[in-house]
Amino acid sequence: MADAKVIPFDDDRSRSGGAQRSARRRAAGPAVGTAALSALPGQQDAMQAQKAVQGVEGAQAQEGARRGGWDRRIAGGLAFLRRRVTGEYEVDEFGYDKELTDQVLMSVLRPMYEKYFRVEVKGIENIPSDGGALIVANHSGTLPLDGLMLQVAVHDTHPAGRHLRLLAADLVFMMPVVNELARKAGHTLACAEDAERLLRQGEVVGVMPEGFKGIGKPFGDRYKLQRFGRGGFVSTALRAGVPIVPCSIVGAEEIYPMIGNAKTLARVLGIPYFPITPTFPWLGPLGAVPLPTKWTIQFGEPISTDGYPVEAAEDPMLMFNLTDQVREQIQHTLYKLLVERRSVFF
Secondary structure, three states, X not given: OOOOOOOOOOOHHHHHHHHHHHHHHHHHHHHHHHHHHHOOHHHHHHHHHHHHHHHHHHHHHXXXXXXXXXXXXXXXXXXXXXXHHHOOOOOOOOOOOHHHHHHHHHHHHHHHHHHHXXXXXXOHHXXXXXXXXXXXXXXXXXXXXHXXXXXXXXXXXXXXXXXXXXXXXXXXXXXHHHHHHHHHOOXXXXXXXXXXXXXXXXXXXXXXXXXXXXXXXXXXXXXXXOOOOOOHHHHHXXXXXXXXXXXXXXXXXXXXXXXXXXXXXXXXXXXXXXXXXXXXXXXXXXXXXXXXXXXXEEEOOOXXXXXXXXXXXXXXXXXXXXXXXXXXXXXXXXXXXXXXXOOOOO
């Protein structure tokens, strides 16, 4: 008969097995008790009632917040109208109305910026937080919507909430309604004197040197920069001692594909060009609706001008070199953004 094997009580396996069983019993005990309590009808009714009360209180709190938000909006709107009626608002020497721009004009443009063109902004940190700066951008799109979207981009995405003061052509200030709105929005005539004064006051000024040559070019020449003039914007930046920030806008070229130009009609109407697109004038007013393209606005590395002497603004060779540098940087960035984008509309 084989010897029986004796397992001592202090054997490790016995202890570990007992510990595991004890742990399982301890874990199982409260779980069973909780399950039993949860199964009580009275307890369930109390918990459901408590959840219902919490849900009602949460809904009431949300409704109160919404009502408070609407109350504040209505109060703000009434106060705004009162100031408009009584004339208790300020405009600067150029006619810029900051309150009207922030509360009305930006609110009107913002849905087109966010929902229609879905503008993506890059390099906004290249615009300084304070002090003057000159933003130089490409111009396109048949109608100058790119300037308005650029203004919203600076206003809404810059950490300091800066305002862009655009330099506009003479034609803008010859049109009755457009003239007044442009002044209120902070735009001013594209002349060196006004631009330098704004820059010395610490404003962010925007210029599109291509002018009508840019927005009126045919669709086949899209994203090919036109001549930048004689570099007047460079001399203005040099005299004011502010950085030049190149800006590239992709997406505006396709909103109104210009396939023709009725030059005779344009001369009769006294406008630089009369665009013919796949939808205009064939569809009448409906043809004036822009295509919902996807936009990208990129601000490039600023070009410093404060290191040049005062007389540098009169050096034609320096003007040419800096103008060419800005133009090349914008053109290079345009090509880069075009390669990166997936589609015209997405």
